[in-house]
Amino acid sequence: MSQENIAEVWNEVLSILENSISESTFKTWIVPLEPQYFDENNFVLHTGQALAPSILRKNHYSEISAAVKQVVGSELEIKIIFDEELAKTFSKKAAKRAAQLEKEAADTSEQTSNGMKYQYDSLTQMQSSNLNLKYKFENFVVGSNNKLAYVAAQAVAQKPGLKYNPLYIYGGPGLGKTHLMQAIGHYIIKNKPGLKVLFITAEEFVNDVVNALARGDEKTKKMNKFRKKYREVDVLLIDDIQLIAGKTRTEEEVFNTFNTLHGSGKQIVITSDRTPKEIPSLSDRLVSRFEWGLMADIQVPDIETRMAILQNLARDTNVDVPNNIIEFLATVYSNNIRELEGSFNRVTAYASINDVPLTIDNVKKIINYSEKKKSFTFDGIVDEVASYYNISPKELKGTGRSAKVAEARQVAIYLCRDLTQQSFPDIGKFFEKKHTTILYSYDKIKEELKINNALASSVSTISRKINS
Ligand code: ADP
Numbered sequence: 001m002s003q004e005n006i007a008e009v010w011n012e013v014l015s016i017l018e019n020s021i022s023e024s025t026f027k028t029w030i031v032p033l034e035p036q037y038f039d040e041n042n043f044v045l046h047t048g049q050a051l052a053p054s055i056l057r058k059n060h061y062s063e064i065s066a067a068v069k070q071v072v073g074s075e076l077e078i079k080i081i082f083d084e085e086l087a088k089t090f091s092k093k094a095a096k097r098a099a100q101l102e103k104e105a106a107d108t109s110e111q112t113s114n115g116m117k118y119q120y121d122s123l124t125q126m127q128s129s130n131l132n133l134k135y136k137f138e139n140f141v142v143g144s145n146n147k148l149a150y151v152a153a154q155a156v157a158q159k160p161g162l163k164y165n166p167l168y169i170y171g172g173p174g175l176g177k178t179h180l181m182q183a184i185g186h187y188i189i190k191n192k193p194g195l196k197v198l199f200i201t202a203e204e205f206v207n208d209v210v211n212a213l214a215r216g217d218e219k220t221k222k223m224n225k226f227r228k229k230y231r232e233v234d235v236l237l238i239d240d241i242q243l244i245a246g247k248t249r250t251e252e253e254v255f256n257t258f259n260t261l262h263g264s265g266k267q268i269v270i271t272s273d274r275t276p277k278e279i280p281s282l283s284d285r286l287v288s289r290f291e292w293g294l295m296a297d298i299q300v301p302d303i304e305t306r307m308a309i310l311q312n313l314a315r316d317t318n319v320d321v322p323n324n325i326i327e328f329l330a331t332v333y334s335n336n337i338r339e340l341e342g343s344f345n346r347v348t349a350y351a352s353i354n355d356v357p358l359t360i361d362n363v364k365k366i367i368n369y370s371e372k373k374k375s376f377t378f379d380g381i382v383d384e385v386a387s388y389y390n391i392s393p394k395e396l397k398g399t400g401r402s403a404k405v406a407e408a409r410q411v412a413i414y415l416c417r418d419l420t421q422q423s424f425p426d427i428g429k430f431f432e433k434k435h436t437t438i439l440y441s442y443d444k445i446k447e448e449l450k451i452n453n454a455l456a457s458s459v460s461t462i463s464r465k466i467n468s
């Protein structure tokens with residue numbers, strides 16, 4: 001079990017590193033690493049290449065450490081150890097692994113025979129598609145929080161360029177935006193091999209613009225190459241578009257690229273942590289273009305959806321996790337699926353490595369429960385909401401009926417329920433309000449969140465603050 005789990009964890013780390021480390025380094029030094037185990041302090045990797053420990057420590061420690069942190073959820077010491085046993089079998093293993101990848105690749109490329117760029121015929125090219133293999137529709141749990149975005153993404157994947165163009169997906173961190181966007185990419189690559197798909201983060205786009213604009217004789221050539229890269233695709237997926245804010249030349253290029261692609265019926269999908277209007281200094285013409293198609297938000301998932309995500313994870317990683325533990329984790333990590341998954345990985349890995357049973361008490365220790373819980377007190381929530389609305393906590397809990405105070409109160413009630421999963425009567429006692437008032441407030445905000453973007457964005461800002 002421990003091996004299965006660490007393999008899963010390591011696979012996730014790999015999919016992150018794949019995007020943060022150059023392809024050749026990744027292939028030569030990272031892929032051959034053999035994950036051994038990890039605990040609260042260390043993450044141990046073995047290598048059969050004598051030079052790997054020093055090379056990786058010196059040049060790529062921070063990337064590896066950051067990727068591990070992202071997956072496991074805490075900062076671990078990365079230990080890369082040369083293993084002579086492994087050195088003997090290294091070449092054999094590498095050959096076998098390559099063969100296996102090629103076989104998987106061959107299966108995939110049957111369906112993509114015309115997709116030139118996407119013939120997965122070697123490890124290198126498999127990575128060049130730039131998509132995380134886990135981020136597919138099949139692995140996406142649909143709940144009321146992401147239904148609209150999911151349905152729209154499917155429509156776009158099935159008929160790129162014809163419906164919802166652009167599709168603009170927005171929502172808080174760790175809620176599945178990148179996952180959904182890449183699912184569109186996977187689907188099209190698999191089912192419409194003639195189409196060229198390009199996935200890019202806005203950050204990479206900015207870098208490309210900067211490089212193309214760099215001074216020198218090559219400038220025109222570079223700019224042409226840049227335009228070719230972005231304008232000759234059928235499907236352009238741009239992740240985290242808010243990162244172009246304030247970068248005038250990049251905005252200009254996004255604008256031109258958008259017009260060219262949109263004008264010729266090519267599909268554009270954009271994700272962001274906020275609506276176009278909320279991106280500071282984004283020019284009006286871009287705001288209006290981003291709003292042309294469909295804007296679909298992803299909200300914080302409800303408890304059932306969070307549990308379903310963990311259940312899937314347990315199934316996929318072949319780990320037996322009791323239902324009460326799944327429910328417990330889903331309760332504690334209520335508004336960021338990345339953290340939810342990280343906690344799950346940490347807990348299952350720890351339990352299997354140290355051979356401790358998965359009880360609530362043990363799990364609480366592993367995730368430092370008491371510390372985390374502090375920020376989720378009713379008082380803490382009321383403080384944050386009050387400060388967001390610029391009123392005092394006392395006013396918020398009082399009986400004032402002005403629109404602002406009433407909204408703040410209802411939001412606070414909603415968040416107390418959503419973040420702590422405490423019972424309505426308990427929340428009622430705290431606010432000194434009737435149980436029915438609490439229920440009414442909670443339902444009102446919950447419904448309102450589905451249709452009122454401004455409110456949704458306030459609530460997501462506040463919950464992010466409470467969480468940080
Ligand atoms: P975002 O881009 O919104 O910050 P990601 O798409 O990176 O979030 O998602 C964070 C993690 O949560 C990923 O591992 C992703 O697979 C997982 N995840 C998010 N939403 C879902 C979902 N509905 N079903 C399954 N996994 C999900």
Ligand code: MG
Pocket residue numbers: 177178179239240
């Ligand atoms: Mg993302």
